[in-house]
Amino acid sequence: MSTFQVTDTIARILKVCPETSRVFEKAGMDYCCGGGVSLEAACKERRLDTAALLTELEACAGIEHASEDVSTLSLAGLADHIESTHHAYLRAELPRLLAMTEKVAMVHGGKESRLLRVHDTFTLLARELSEHLDKEEQILFPMVRQLDGGAEASAFHCGSVANPVAQMEREHDEAESSISELRALTDGYVPPKWACGTYRAMLSGLARFEGDLLIHIYKESTLLFPRAVFREQALSAR
Ligand SMILES: [Fe+2]
Ligand SMILES: [Fe+2]
Incomplete structure (x- = not known):
């Protein structure tokens, strides 16, 4: 796991890292009124590659700790x-x-x-x-x-x-x-x-x-x- 999950809503991702609005804009996604849907559902609707978009969002977050996998930690x-x-x-x-x-x-x-x-x-x-x-x-x-x-x-x-x-x-x-x-x-x-x-x-x-x-x-x-x-x-x- 990284900072974001495919099940996170777009609103949640934007709250964690407002800079990701640039990625959503580039992908033509409605992050203003359509923020309540999950990343996975939004990608499916637009036939976008969810994994690729997730990678781009992580890169945009640009925080050094963001890529650390903390999901397996006790x-x-x-x-x-x-x-x-x-x-x-x-x-x-x-x-x-x-x-x-x-x-x-x-x-x-x-x-x-x-x-x-x-x-x-x-x-x-x-x-x-x-x-x-x-x-x-x-x-x-x-x-x-x-x-x-x-x-x-x-x-x-x-x-x-x-x-x-x-x-x-x-x-x-x-x-x-x-x-x-x-x-x-x-x-x-x-x-x-x-x-x-x-x-x-x-x-x-x-x-x-x-x-x-x-x-x-x-x-x-x-x-x-x-x-x-x-x-x-x-x-x-x-
Ligand atoms: Fe705290
Ligand atoms: Fe703390």
């Missing part, structure tokens, strides 16, 4: 993978992007006031994400690893694993809404003609950050969390 293995790739990326990248948004806001905020809001929005998002990573690494992921090892649900101080999962899902929704705001404030990360090098680097960094974060959330919300909740239910039913 629950603990998936938690380890997310921590060593996406969490490590955020720990390194958040301070760098924060410094860039601050510099660009200071230098160009007088001319383009939206850059002040970019800095404010990113500052809040970076703080919330850092706390979110801490909670996953210190509370939820250790529970996931215990479940993988066969621990009973009653072993957890917070009751069910579904409780921290629900909290993490709320925080994912909040992060996605901040990402949408950053995208809108920067016209989809497209620099104006007068943008300096730092401004351009900030935008390309934010675009990459968005791509990685959406894939990170996808791996947790679609793969890790539902499997952990299912595992706990299966253990409880024994």
